[in-house]
Amino acid sequence: xxxxxxYDLRSEWLSQxxxxxxxxxxxxxxxxxxxxxxxxxxxxxTERIGNFxxxxxxxxxxxxxxxxFNFCEGMYGLGREALVPALLDAYRIPYTFSDxxxxxxxxxxxxxxxxxxDAGVATPDFAVVExxxxxxTVRLRYPLFAKPVAxxxxxxxxxxxxxxxxxxxxxxxxALLESYRQPVIVEEYLPGREFxxxxxxxxxxxxxxxxxxxxxxxTAEANAYTYMNKEYCDDRVRYELAKGVDAECCARLALQxxxxxxxxxxGRIDIRMDARxxxxxxEVNPLAxxxxxxxxxxxxxxxxxxxxxxxxxxxxxxxxRRAGV
Ligand SMILES: Nc1ncnc2c1ncn2[C@@H]1O[C@H](COP(=O)(O)OP(=O)(O)OP(=O)(O)O)[C@@H](O)[C@H]1O
Ligand SMILES: [Mg+2]
Numbered sequence: 001x002x003x004x005x006x007y008d009l010r011s012e013w014l015s016q017x018x019x020x021x022x023x024x025x026x027x028x029x030x031x032x033x034x035x036x037x038x039x040x041x042x043x044x045x046t047e048r049i050g051n052f053x054x055x056x057x058x059x060x061x062x063x064x065x066x067x068x069f070n071f072c073e074g075m076y077g078l079g080r081e082a083l084v085p086a087l088l089d090a091y092r093i094p095y096t097f098s099d100x101x102x103x104x105x106x107x108x109x110x111x112x113x114x115x116x117x118d119a120g121v122a123t124p125d126f127a128v129v130e131x132x133x134x135x136x137t138v139r140l141r142y143p144l145f146a147k148p149v150a151x152x153x154x155x156x157x158x159x160x161x162x163x164x165x166x167x168x169x170x171x172x173x174x175a176l177l178e179s180y181r182q183p184v185i186v187e188e189y190l191p192g193r194e195f196x197x198x199x200x201x202x203x204x205x206x207x208x209x210x211x212x213x214x215x216x217x218x219t220a221e222a223n224a225y226t227y228m229n230k231e232y233c234d235d236r237v238r239y240e241l242a243k244g245v246d247a248e249c250c251a252r253l254a255l256q257x258x259x260x261x262x263x264x265x266x267g268r269i270d271i272r273m274d275a276r277x278x279x280x281x282x283e284v285n286p287l288a289x290x291x292x293x294x295x296x297x298x299x300x301x302x303x304x305x306x307x308x309x310x311x312x313x314x315x316x317x318x319x320x321r322r323a324g325v
Pocket of ligand 1: 155
């Protein structure tokens with residue numbers, strides 16, 4: 001069985017003139033190599049395909065694979081993560097992780113929150129600000145939190161994302177609308193502890209394998225797990241495996257959200273406690289980072305004794321079971 005690999009290699013986009021920020025979500029060669037070697041360790045033959053351009057060229061040349069291990073983040077538009085899975089669907093080639101609908105919806109944090117809220121999952125009240133004028137219509141309780149509606153890796157998130165009053169709200173919305181050219185999601189601020197839960201599997205077979213608390217140290221920027229805190233996490237953040245009631249509550253919430261959204265094979269759900277200490281859904285990552293030592297999903301798995309090869313093996317096993325490969 002041959003597994004193709006689709007991915008966005010950061011160095012490749014950087015060499016084409018894209019910036020550090022534009023390519024922040026893309027993967028390092030190390031990550032691709034680690035996944036490749038884990039797949040081989042599972043007894044599978046591998047073939048690198050590359051990003052959507054490499055995939056289109058290979059498909060056009062008549063190439064096919066038994067399964068594609070897809071972790072392309074994509075460059076432009078709300079369908080950027082959905083593009084590769086949609087192409088693979090069209091050619092009836094099975095692949096790992098979520099389908100185009102799940103990937104598109106979950107890229108839009110507002111649409112995602114509507115779905116999880118409908119399933120009874122706690123998540124802060126919110127508004128989606130599409131234009132500067134929309135700020136006047138926001139009716140939420142301060143403090144608030146504002147971020148681009150469809151970014152990841154902490155892009156657009158700074159200590160200023162926490163907002164105390166209408167003047168600050170206007171300022172941050174104007175700045176985010178201008179720099180990110182997309183709507184801003186404004187939510188009620190969750191003041192409590194932060195967690196992220198790792199999920200492996202699909203639907204009723206999905207399992208919350210572990211939850212990690214994200215603890216900001218004194219050296220960290222205040223208020224949030226910001227872009228800079230993520231970038232310099234070695235000095236600014238401590239990660240601790242959650243236990244007891246915290247872990248149970250996060251696992252329950254994460255699984256409920258994962259199933260409601262239709263996430264597949266593996267992913268991560270970000271959670272924060274509200275003022276009453278109740279966990280709330282922040283966002284889902286259906287294409288969670290897979291760097292063996294630096295990405296949260298493999299870090300959590302390591303903490304609970306699931307090695308990197310075993311994680312990749314379980315992702316592939318879940319995809320094969322679904323697809324009947
Ligand atoms: N409503 C909120 N209240 C308090 N903090 C929040 C809220 N929303 C987001 N945050 C903070 O901002 C961080 C980043 O938010 P979010 O997870 O939505 O962004 P992201 O860039 O998609 O993250 P990722 O790196 O996981 O892709 C959270 O980890 C949390 O610290
Ligand atoms: Mg997040």
